[in-house]
Structures are given as structure tokens and as C-alpha cells.
Amino acid sequence: MSGSLLVVDDEEIVRNSVRQWLELGGFTVRVAAGADEAMRLVKETPPDAVLTDFRMPQRSGLELMRDIRRADPDIPVVLLTAHGDVPLAVAAMREGAYDFLQKPHDPELLSAVMTRAIERRQLKLQLRQLSDRLAAPGEIDARLIGLSKPMVAVRASVLELAGHDRDVIVTGETGTGKEVVARALHDFGPRAKAPFVAVNCAAIPAELFESELFGHEAGAFTGARGARIGKFEHASGGTLLLDEIESMPLPFQAKILRALQERAIERVGSNKLLPVDVRVIAAAKGDLAADSRQGRFRSDLYFRLAAAEVHLPALRERGNDVLLLFEHFAAAAAQGAGRTMSPLRADDLDALLAHDWPGNVRELKNVAERYALGLVATGRSVAEILRRGEPGAPQRSLADRVAAYERALIEAALREHDWSIAAVTEELGVPRRTLNEKMAKYALARPGRKEP
Structure with missing residues (x-):
């Protein structure tokens, strides 16, 4: 996953180590030593996502997040927190933070979270384009929504x-x-x-x-x-x-x-x-x-x-159209009910991409409308709403959720490129052998062919 990130931390060693790790993963990274410098960089060239330390001298990561949301509410902000700051980070997520990671952070998890954050940003940009099309009722994009x-x-x-x-x-x-x-x-x-x-x-x-x-x-x-x-x-x-x-x-x-x-x-x-x-x-x-x-x-x-x-393709064959449609239906439902829709969190995106959607777009619309209303009786997170629709379904571990997300991401890329291994390795930035191993692990094969 390519994309531009802004890393904000007052400790130079932390800034540089995080930057080096993320650049190895294919991200374009800029760094800032504090909130003021970070806001200057955001205004110059808005990044796809921001990773900021929670506690910094002069102005905190929470204050920076608020400033970024005022400048561009669609830029996702991920907070790096110490163990004692977790309750504050959870409160920050209620204000609109995308996610938080505890120090010392797991590098692999950091890459996964920032990848999802960038996808969130790109989804928002696609939704802006979609909104322009929906404003013109004569456009077919307003009827048959999807970029897959x-x-x-x-x-x-x-x-x-x-x-x-x-x-x-x-x-x-x-x-x-x-x-x-x-x-x-x-x-x-x-x-x-x-x-x-x-x-x-x-x-x-x-x-x-x-x-x-x-x-x-x-x-x-x-x-x-x-x-x-x-x-x-x-x-x-x-x-x-x-x-x-x-x-x-x-x-x-x-x-x-x-x-x-x-x-x-x-x-x-x-x-x-x-x-x-x-x-x-x-x-x-x-x-x-x-x-x-x-x-x-x-x-x-x-x-x-x-x-x-x-x-018509099944929804599970449409990749990130799931996220696009969910945001569209949820925003419409929230507007109709006179409510402000809660932003999707990382685990919400995981749940949307990992679900098989046997009821397809009709099922997705129902879940989106329930999410937009935010009622305790029906569940306030996507994962909770989906679990309540499947009585007795156990909560999944972090490893299961990451695996489900990875499988959905690889399958979407394969379908998008008509199962061209070369094209997918280039898009995802992984070696051919690694992709083949993961396809075998997740039993992914072109319809009509045996697993690789």
C-alpha cells in the first residue's frame, strides 16, 4: 500500500525509526517534531494519514488532532500512547481519532493500522467524488454505485x-x-x-x-x-x-x-x-x-x-465497494434521522471487509442504517451489529481479524486485476513467492482452478 504519512514525535530517535520502518513498507513519510510544525506541513500538502505521539511538550497529540480535523476532517489521525494514556486515547477516538497504538508499538501492527488509515482517507476522497455524481440525478453512477x-x-x-x-x-x-x-x-x-x-x-x-x-x-x-x-x-x-x-x-x-x-x-x-x-x-x-x-x-x-x-456480482466480489456503499448508506440514514454519524474505526473496517455478506447490498444497507442510528439495542459498532445478526458467533481474536482483513485485501486485488499475479504483486508491494504462499494459506484461486 503506497500513500503519504506524517509522523509527529518530539523524540528524534522515535521519529527516525518509525520513518525508516514505514518507508521500507512503501510509504512516503514526512516527519515533524511538534504540533505547530505538523500543522504547517498539513496545510502545505495534506497527507493521507497522520501518526502522532499523544504526549508532547507545548501542545499534545490530542490538540493536534483537533486542529487537523478542523483543517480537513477526512485525514485520519492515529495516536501513539503510553500504557497510562489508554483511557484518554479511547476518549480521543470518540472525538474522531482513527485509532491508537500503545508504546512500545508492534511494527507489523503499525504498518497494518496505517495501511487501513490510508484506505480510509482514499475512501473519503472517493465519497466526495461520488457525492458530486449523486448531485446529478441523471448520472448512472448515482444508481449503480461502485468503483470496482x-x-x-x-x-x-x-x-x-x-x-x-x-x-x-x-x-x-x-x-x-x-x-x-x-x-x-x-x-x-x-x-x-x-x-x-x-x-x-x-x-x-x-x-x-x-x-x-x-x-x-x-x-x-x-x-x-x-x-x-x-x-x-x-x-x-x-x-x-x-x-x-x-x-x-x-x-x-x-x-x-x-x-x-x-x-x-x-x-x-x-x-x-x-x-x-x-x-x-x-x-x-x-x-x-x-x-x-x-x-x-x-x-x-x-x-x-x-x-x-x-x-450482477456478489458484494463479496466487489472489494472496497463494501466500504464505499456502507459510508453512502450510513450517511444518508444519519442525515434522514437528523444525526451525526460516528466515524468508522479500524475494527469497523475489518468487520466490513471480512464479512461474507450473504444478503449482499440489501444486507449491507440494513447494517449501515443500524450503525447510523447508533442505538444500544442494535449495537453501536459494525462488528457488534454483525455479531447480533449471527447468534452465538464468538468474538474473533486480533490475529483472526488481521488474517481476515489480509485475505479480503488480497482477494479484492486479485479480482480487480483479473487474477494477474504480476499486477497484484506490484500493487501490494509483495514478492511473488509471498503472494503465492498467502494465496495458498487463504485458499484463494481463480474460479474454476485448483488452489495455488
């Missing part, structure tokens, strides 16, 4: 397909945002001013499918007192989303196929064909191609829909 390579590809696909009128399949795990993509395909295309109608196929009883989608005439069946238009007619001119289409009963799939081929439907109880001008987007949690091969989904309907396909 998979999400850049998704946005490009959506913008390309939005201008076409072909039907589309959107696939992805639960909570990845399939309806958000469907809505973007509608809103960024020529049908934007027409209706967007979403239907959850899993929520419709089998006997009501035809009536719900095609409508019915008065007296078509018991209880049908008047004529009713279906979802196809309601969406005419616009877009119809068939969510969880894999749940659609096989007998009705043939009727959907005919409607798509003829662009016309028959209401229940009528023999009259009604033309419908509608673009259909089908969303599926699983692999529709595999389902069609195995007879669980009509292959002819699959091929009719599969003129184009957008696959």
Missing part, C-alpha cells in the same frame, strides 16, 4: 443496452440490486417516460398468474365482477420487470413465450388479441441457462429472453 471493475462493467452494459429495445435477463444473488438495474435500463432508455411495472413471480399463486399478467373480462371466473387489465397492458409503452422469473409455473411459461413472440395478449375469458408494446426484463437469482438445460425452465423462453444478459 465488475461494477464499472455493469454500468457500461446498462448504458449500452438501455438504448436498445431488446428484452434482457438480469441475474445475480439475492440482494445484489437486480431491480435497481432493471429500473436503470428503463430510465436511461427511450421508454423512460412510460410506465415501469415490476411483478414478483414468486409472490403470485399459480392459479392467478394468467389473470394477474394478462387481465380478465367480467364474468371470466367466479368473483370477476368487472374487466381488469393485467400487468402487460398496464406496462404498455414502457417496461415490465418479471422478477424471480425462475418461480413462474412451467405451463404459464408457454403463454408468456407466445406473448413475447406476438407482442399481444388475450385476457382471461376473451378470444381477442390485444397488442402490447412492452419491453420485458427478466430477473433471476440462479442460472437460467442451467435451469433450461435441466428442464426446470423452458429453453425456448430462455433463448427468447436472452437476447442480452447483465450479471
Whole structure:
């Protein structure tokens, strides 16, 4: 991890030893002997993070932290403290300090903490850019948030397909945002001013499918007192989303196929064909191609829909997008509740990156909103909120947390560079042998290949 650090300590021996160690780790380091000199350097060229001694003559590290936060609240400050200063350091973290380390510090832990601090700073800068994009509601970045390579590809696909009128399949795990993509395909295309109608196929009883989608005439069946238009007619001119289409009963799939081929439907109880001008987007949690091969989904309907396909990556495949999305959702929730959001601590970042997110973006949004409210009943730290969502889950040791963070960092870099070992060794600044050993340790291998 490269980045610029400012080290502040009144003892020259400590300053130089810390600087030498961090420079060996690839950081660019400047040093200052006191708070006044440090503030001058911060104003000249803001660093990515600051490491400062807690007790210094004239002005303390806590006073320096307050000055830095006034100048630029997004610069993370890490405090070096003696054993007796730990309660004061904890209080300083409530004021916004990023983290603290006790003297004598562990060099490896120091590098890990400063790496996370720099990532925090870079995340904040990315959030500023994101906020500018979100201020323009016409930008797709405001809909499909993320800077990872998979999400850049998704946005490009959506913008390309939005201008076409072909039907589309959107696939992805639960909570990845399939309806958000469907809505973007509608809103960024020529049908934007027409209706967007979403239907959850899993929520419709089998006997009501035809009536719900095609409508019915008065007296078509018991209880049908008047004529009713279906979802196809309601969406005419616009877009119809068939969510969880894999749940659609096989007998009705043939009727959907005919409607798509003829662009016309028959209401229940009528023999009259009604033309419908509608673009259909089908969303599926699983692999529709595999389902069609195995007879669980009509292959002819699959091929009719599969003129184009957008696959949404799971959140665990999106690297630091987890942090970006969390900050976005938490900030929005805090603003909506009229609260000030507590800054994320190092253990919060660890917890976010180490979690598998089986519920994907939907789960992340829920955790972010609970964190923003800061209620004791739901947990005030990310790790606590996640533990309460997993009854009986034990608290992890420092070694487990560092290992989980390291694994997440390496996996994110591998995915970002399409599993190019050479590119990842250059980005992370580690020898190829070390990277291979860590990939073996954490069972990291390109999907479809054996572990290294």
C-alpha cells in the first residue's frame, strides 16, 4: 500500500525509526517534531494519514488532532500512547481519532493500522467524488454505485443496452440490486417516460398468474365482477420487470413465450388479441441457462429472453465497494434521522471487509442504517451489529481479524486485476513467492482452478 504519512514525535530517535520502518513498507513519510510544525506541513500538502505521539511538550497529540480535523476532517489521525494514556486515547477516538497504538508499538501492527488509515482517507476522497455524481440525478453512477471493475462493467452494459429495445435477463444473488438495474435500463432508455411495472413471480399463486399478467373480462371466473387489465397492458409503452422469473409455473411459461413472440395478449375469458408494446426484463437469482438445460425452465423462453444478459456480482466480489456503499448508506440514514454519524474505526473496517455478506447490498444497507442510528439495542459498532445478526458467533481474536482483513485485501486485488499475479504483486508491494504462499494459506484461486 503506497500513500503519504506524517509522523509527529518530539523524540528524534522515535521519529527516525518509525520513518525508516514505514518507508521500507512503501510509504512516503514526512516527519515533524511538534504540533505547530505538523500543522504547517498539513496545510502545505495534506497527507493521507497522520501518526502522532499523544504526549508532547507545548501542545499534545490530542490538540493536534483537533486542529487537523478542523483543517480537513477526512485525514485520519492515529495516536501513539503510553500504557497510562489508554483511557484518554479511547476518549480521543470518540472525538474522531482513527485509532491508537500503545508504546512500545508492534511494527507489523503499525504498518497494518496505517495501511487501513490510508484506505480510509482514499475512501473519503472517493465519497466526495461520488457525492458530486449523486448531485446529478441523471448520472448512472448515482444508481449503480461502485468503483470496482465488475461494477464499472455493469454500468457500461446498462448504458449500452438501455438504448436498445431488446428484452434482457438480469441475474445475480439475492440482494445484489437486480431491480435497481432493471429500473436503470428503463430510465436511461427511450421508454423512460412510460410506465415501469415490476411483478414478483414468486409472490403470485399459480392459479392467478394468467389473470394477474394478462387481465380478465367480467364474468371470466367466479368473483370477476368487472374487466381488469393485467400487468402487460398496464406496462404498455414502457417496461415490465418479471422478477424471480425462475418461480413462474412451467405451463404459464408457454403463454408468456407466445406473448413475447406476438407482442399481444388475450385476457382471461376473451378470444381477442390485444397488442402490447412492452419491453420485458427478466430477473433471476440462479442460472437460467442451467435451469433450461435441466428442464426446470423452458429453453425456448430462455433463448427468447436472452437476447442480452447483465450479471450482477456478489458484494463479496466487489472489494472496497463494501466500504464505499456502507459510508453512502450510513450517511444518508444519519442525515434522514437528523444525526451525526460516528466515524468508522479500524475494527469497523475489518468487520466490513471480512464479512461474507450473504444478503449482499440489501444486507449491507440494513447494517449501515443500524450503525447510523447508533442505538444500544442494535449495537453501536459494525462488528457488534454483525455479531447480533449471527447468534452465538464468538468474538474473533486480533490475529483472526488481521488474517481476515489480509485475505479480503488480497482477494479484492486479485479480482480487480483479473487474477494477474504480476499486477497484484506490484500493487501490494509483495514478492511473488509471498503472494503465492498467502494465496495458498487463504485458499484463494481463480474460479474454476485448483488452489495455488
